[in-house]
Amino acid sequence: MTYLIDNLQYANWSEKIFRQMREGGVDAVHVTIAYHESFREMVLQLEAWNRRFEDHADLIMRGTQASDIDAARATGRTAIFFGFQNPSPIEDDIGLIEIVHQLGVRFMQLTYNNQSLLATGCYEEDDTGLTRFGKQAVAEMNRVGLVVDMSHSGDRSTREAIDASARPIAITHANPSWWHPARRNFGDDVLRALVARGGMLGFSVYPHHLKEGSDCSLESFCQMVAEAADRYGAENLGIGTDLCQDQPDSIVEWMRVGRWSKQIDYGEGSAAAPGFPPMPDWFEDNRHFGNIRAGLTSVGLSETEVDGIMGDNWYRFYAQNFTPQQA
């Protein structure tokens, strides 16, 4: 089997987008359901997804384990997996980690740009690594099968999470900084440490993470992936597009400042360009994964390597990391 899995999207969900997933042959998508939400607010997002599963039962289904992807394929649907980009929904309560896992959540970032109760985000000046609660939370996430995601964390916190975690962790949506030195991209040493412990890197197509931004060429992106395959092993790589399709600019503001600031913070953007940047023309929505597949093939990756990067590697990772830890 070769799977097509996108391990990070946060779109303005609609029937149109679910139909595009089907048109693009997307077997599974990991979707973000929380940036700054409290536990109770996050539950409202789960309810909204339950409604979508009911209203669009012909297109999508709830995914909680790797085999759900096979069930989705067998019925011509896309499996939707949940994740948080911030630990805000577990508040200050380690018991909520198992609760959110029971509710189907499978990835949780320890930080979103800022200092959290667990670790330090990539936009803080000083990264003090995992907090006391952070160390406990990683162990509990390992126990229940909630994957640690460090996409928006600082370097030291990311390294400490890699070391502290008994199970492989993920950077679901980012690129290597040797290709494009952005605050959200990661250095070679961190990425080597990540894969040495079985961790996965998902390549982002969000323009701020791309060399030359929205003008980045497919060839440049795919050459970067090929170079990463040489350095980190193709089996540890996947896709995490960070597609934020059809979102109004008010959403990027919520992502950036939530309720933590009364002033605007432009994050990866700027006063001149405060909104979502346009996607590169070779990846505008779920129908365009074929371009990435073709591009990876043309830069010389083998069919097995391409299959792995396009989805088989995430499938294997899901199968190994979503269930409770064996004693």
Next chain:
Amino acid sequence: MTYLIDNLQYANWSEKIFRQMREGGVDAVHVTIAYHESFREMVLQLEAWNRRFEDHADLIMRGTQASDIDAARATGRTAIFFGFQNPSPIEDDIGLIEIVHQLGVRFMQLTYNNQSLLATGCYEEDDTGLTRFGKQAVAEMNRVGLVVDMSHSGDRSTREAIDASARPIAITHANPSWWHPARRNFGDDVLRALVARGGMLGFSVYPHHLKEGSDCSLESFCQMVAEAADRYGAENLGIGTDLCQDQPDSIVEWMRVGRWSKQIDYGEGSAAAPGFPPMPDWFEDNRHFGNIRAGLTSVGLSETEVDGIMGDNWYRFYAQNFTPQQA
């Protein structure tokens, strides 16, 4: 297989009680996790249970489907199923019905003594039946596999729930009022309507529901069960002891007045006897189910009938009613 299932307990949970469940050979217990709790407060009760499952993994396990009872038996444990005695945890939000089902809740009373957002409790003067929200909630409970429990509801509400529900409902812990006319017991006509739609009655051993209270004899109780088997069919009967073992009197006060009154309401008790009444000497804890089994046999019920009442009937009911409705 013959199962031993108690379909209602609310004890002050401890290792001692879990060991008594094992000593008594109890395969499954439906436990109450909410009386007046909001959704968020109920989640704290789920967390406390998750801790118990972790701390006492040799004695108990979380149950969400009938087959978990077989898994529990195979590993020498008791499966614990969750229920609410009040719809307070779903607040005013129909979407929370699927969420609580995803969290493992399998029974929900539409009322606890008082008027709720869904129906009328058995202590109100006027029973106005299912509310607008109540009718919607019953349909949604049917859809997801959350069983309607009318144990603390008024007669009209109970009849309307029986009629409105597309799937069988339960009265998990009450007795017939022709044996003992208590506010919480049910009339013959309601019980006939219940079983005519495949519903289940669980016999309570809570002294206020027993003829002669704490002094009720095992023989009188078992003769009542035999009479009920004649009237309603033994296959529609089970046990729901309402065991509130080791609880301080402050708990019965929480059950009775929650936050809805600043005055004390004695419910089934009285100013002279405000606390939990002593259990009958033939059923003090989970080790005493053998007394009930022996008593049922000696009043002339067949082995198959006794097996059904002691657990096989609840097993069948669980197997048919905890999963989503088939389209």
